[in-house]
Amino acid sequence: MRIIGFDIAYRNLGIAVTDDLNYIFSTTVTIKNLNTSKTLLCLYERSEEIIDKYKPRVAVLESVIYHKNVKTAILLGSVKGVIQLLLEKKNIQIFELSPTSIKLSITKFGTAKKYQIQFMTRLIFNLKENLNDHESDALALIWTFLNRNDLGVKR
Numbered sequence: 052m053r054i055i056g057f058d059i060a061y062r063n064l065g066i067a068v069t070d071d072l073n074y075i076f077s078t079t080v081t082i083k084n085l086n087t088s089k090t091l092l093c094l095y096e097r098s099e100e101i102i103d104k105y106k107p108r109v110a111v112l113e114s115v116i117y118h119k120n121v122k123t124a125i126l127l128g129s130v131k132g133v134i135q136l137l138l139e140k141k142n143i144q145i146f147e148l149s150p151t152s153i154k155l156s157i158t159k160f161g162t163a164k165k166y167q168i169q170f171m172t173r174l175i176f177n178l179k180e181n182l183n184d185h186e187s188d189a190l191a192l193i194w195t196f197l198n199r200n201d202l203g204v205k206r
Contacts, residue, residue, distance in 0.1 A: 052070070052071055052108055052109060053068065053069075053070050053075075053105060053106060053107040053108050053109075054068070054069050054070075054071075054107055054108070054109045054110070054111065054193050054196065054197070055067070055068050055101070055102065055105065055107035055109070055110050055111070055143070055193075056068075056069075056110070056111045056112075056188075056189035056190060056191075056192035056193040056196075057098075057110065057111070057112050057134050057189060057192070058113075058184075058185045058186070058188035058189040058192070059112060059113060059127055059130050059131045059134065060127070060130070060185060061082075061090065061123070061126045061127060061129075061130055062081065062082055062083065062090075063079050063080070063081050063082075063183075063185050064079065064080040064082075064094050064097075064098070064130065064134075064185070065077070065078075065079050065183075065184070065185025065186050065187075065188050065189040066078055066079070066080065066098065066101055066186075066189055067186055067189035067190040067192075067193060068101070068105045068107060069176070069190070069193050071197065072175070072176065072194075072197060074176040074177070074178060074190070075105065076101075076105060077182055077186040077189060077190065078101070078186065079183055079185045079186055080093070080094055080097045080098070082094065087126065087129070091129060091130065091133045094130060094133060094134070095133050095134075095136075095137055098134060098137055099137055099141075102137070102138075102141055102143070107143060108143065108144065109143065109144045109145075109146060109196070110134075110138045110143045110144065110145050110146070111145075111146050111147075111148060111192040111193055111195070111196045112131065112134065112135070112145065112146075112147050112148075112192070113147065113148060113149070113150055113153070113192065114147035114148055114149050114150075115149060115150065146196055148192060148195050148196065152195060153188075153191050153192060153195045154168070154191075156191075156194065156195040156198050157171045157172065157175070157191045157194055157195060158171050165184045165187070165188075168184075168187050168188060168191050169181065169182065169184065169187040171191070172187045172190040172191055172194065173187075175190075175194055176190060176194075
């Protein structure tokens with residue numbers, strides 16, 4: 052089954068695609084110096100290109116977005132909304148997982164650090180190169196879905 056994972060971020064959207072546990076592709080969509088609406092449009096269009104190319108059947112996102120800064124939390128919510136809209140338009144099933152369940156699934160430690168998630172995704176998906184935080188997080192979402200999809204909330 053072809054799966055796409057999104058690590059939601061405003062300036063660095065992490066995207067990974069697998070066929071079950073076989074790694075296919077990952078990237079970070081980096082946006083700089085654009086206003087909010089243009090940033091959201093760029094994230095939408097780049098994500099759409101990837102979806103059209105790899106044709107996933109399922110998408111996995113984090114269920115809750117936490118951030119100490121309210122303005123940043125609102126921007127992250129906007130990015131998530133744009134991605135959800137795109138996925139619905141493409142008729143892709145959406146599953147959401149909590150950040151803690153992802154960390155527990157991939158590292159067995161609910162407060163795991165980014166470098167620990169990077170290490171485990173590299174090991175699990177048998178990658179030779181290191182991926183950045185955003186791509187590793189997107190892969191961790193996929194792993195958690197495949198490993199414990201009972202944690203997912205179908206939308």
